[in-house]
Amino acid sequence: MRYFWTFFWSFLLVHMLTYVTSSMVGSAYDFMTATILSIGAAILINAIAAFIPDEPVSSHH
Numbered sequence: 001m002r003y004f005w006t007f008f009w010s011f012l013l014v015h016m017l018t019y020v021t022s023s024m025v026g027s028a029y030d031f032m033t034a035t036i037l038s039i040g041a042a043i044l045i046n047a048i049a050a051f052i053p054d055e056p057v058s059s060h061h
Contacts, residue, residue: 007042014038 018034 003042003046006045007038010042010045011035011038014041 014037015031015034018037019029022029
């Protein structure tokens with residue numbers, strides 16, 4: 001379920017970002033480019049989350 005929500009939110013946010021930036025630049029909005037970027041972003045987010053340690057930090061006192 002975690003992977004679904006990561007893809008869902010990255011899909012929405014990357015499409016929004018692509019639409020806004022293409023409007024600001026004056027070019028046409030491309031759905032496939034935004035979809036490919038959102039898949040890449042979701043993979044990158046999941047990869048970063050896999051490398052971050054999940055165990056609590058021990059106290060040095």
